[in-house]
Amino acid sequence: MASGPAEKQESTSAATCWCGGALGPSPHPAYFSCLRCGTQVAQEILSTEGLQDHYHLDAYWHDRARQLNLPPIEVRARQDFGDRIPVWYRILRRYQPTCQSVLEIGCSHGGFLAYCRSHGIAEVVGVEVSPETCAFARERFDLPHVQPGFFPAVDLPRWSYDVIAAFDLFEHLSTPLATAQAMLGALAPGGALLLQLPCYRGEGVDWPMFLPGDHLYLYTAGAIREILARAGFEVTAITKAIFWYDQFVVARRAGEVTPGQRWRDRLMAFLPHRRKTTRAERHAVREPR
Template sequence: MTQTFRDICWCGNTELTEFSPDYLACSKCGTLVSKTGLRSEQLRVQDDNHDFYGKEYWLSYQTEHYRFPDIRQRARQDLPERCLHWLRTLMAYKLPPAKVLELGCAHGGFVAMMGWAGFDAMGLELSPWVVEFAQHTFKMPILSGPIEDQQLEPECFDAIVLYDVLEHLPDPVATMSHGASLLKEDGIFIVQMPNYEEGKTYSEMVAQKDHFLHQMKSIEHIHLLSRRGVSQFFKNLGFEFLQFEQQLFDYDMFFVASRQPLVRYTDEQISYYLLKSPSGRMVQALLDKSSEFNKFQVQYKNTQIDYQTSETRRGELLKIIEQQDQEIASLRSQVSATVTDLQQTKSQLTQAHSDLQHTQSQLTQAHSDLQHTQSQL
């Protein structure tokens, strides 16, 4: 696939600096820009067997290059993890029967979950094969092709959600501006995308084996934004109110963008709408179990932290004990040497005392002899 060098950021800045072999850095907005990422015309899928985002991207490319499960496996695995996480956030800001579009819906599992919850939901994908797969798997309406090509009424959606999509857009301003025109005045974007932490150099990332390195896929991930970049990007679109939510993975960011101040719904309000239908009750049950699982995860992580802390403390105490053992051994050696010295000194004193007594005996004898000699004289 022939690639053309890119030297301009989404913000219009052309004074980009070298960041890595494949990316340039924009100091104006804090974005990493792929030098050779796909162009807008290359996003279109006209030949499902050969175009980049065609059939094989979902069946083999991601598996071979990133070790991801293929789309058939993910249509099952994503439901209890990603899809529930995304739904919980969506329902915190929009309630059924709000009309929602998911850009880049892949297998369509999240579109289906929104439908089960009572939303008027549809998805969009670039590959006709993936669109057919999603429609067949989840029986939900899925649009085919770029959003700019769709016959959609302005201000018809309450929310547009895109998860791991924005970084793929060659012209994110044009695409998201079109999406903004499809949102009602109180409509929202919900976005999940990689989070470039400004201030880190490429060499530091490599030295630290930073997880973000796996997001530097220069062909696909064209714009890797920082939080500063995201804030500037959506403010330029007229969406100045951003709320960052808890992300699933440490290398991502997850946020809601709105033209108006954001207001969250309570769990009670969410349950009220879900419990109106049998499928909504099932979704509520899944959310309940997901909450329980999340609590267990938090407990498990806290237990791990406590264990690591105790292990660290145990290691520190072991070092202290080993040091004290060495000190005790040294003291014992010193005591033993001192005892030996004392014994030697005692032996020497005993010998000296014996020698002294012998000398005294000799002196007494000499004195006696002297007195005898004097008496004879």
């Protein structure tokens, strides 16, 4: 008997960790814990179709934000200039002071790219899953190069960047190793990869970063070093990020890092990221339309 059309598969059940390790129980009932590297693995890994639906502008930035009592994208596009965006930019300049091109994967509303452009970075390019979110970023901040889709299957104006930034992205990736390998391919010689992501340190079920459906992989510091090494990077610094539950990671192409660069990156990691944001920094980008 002929069967009907196949239903769209929104997710699959995790069988192993990204590293190939066996999975055991996690403190959270919706996750597994990798017995090899300690990564917390969501029991349900979203498919491409599931990710597209999940990160649709209305579903993610309006409906989900309302359920979690979080600000919608229109508010975040203003609020983020008062805290995280200037901090991210200072970190970028600290580790890559001569940067002239930035690719941000998971650029959200586009505010960080607009801030980089207003501070003299010549080329800023963004990638975001949802076409509607890309349209929002292009219109709000007049950003012509914000492309929809899953990196690296996107149309970019170039494939060589001084900095590749991925803030609050890596924990959402269903294929993290393949994505990291593609990031390496898009990094210019001497460039830097900058990541902000949760750092799992053995917390219990109440850890706020356990977010099934959103956070697919939650890495220890050791696990993020390993996955980036497998992709061809050398992690030169891991330090505290803006929020207590996060880690900030600096990585460069393995084989390019000189002893002096390695020493400098590790030294920079001891400097505080946060300081009082100045009025000039808050208003460096014109108020969004």
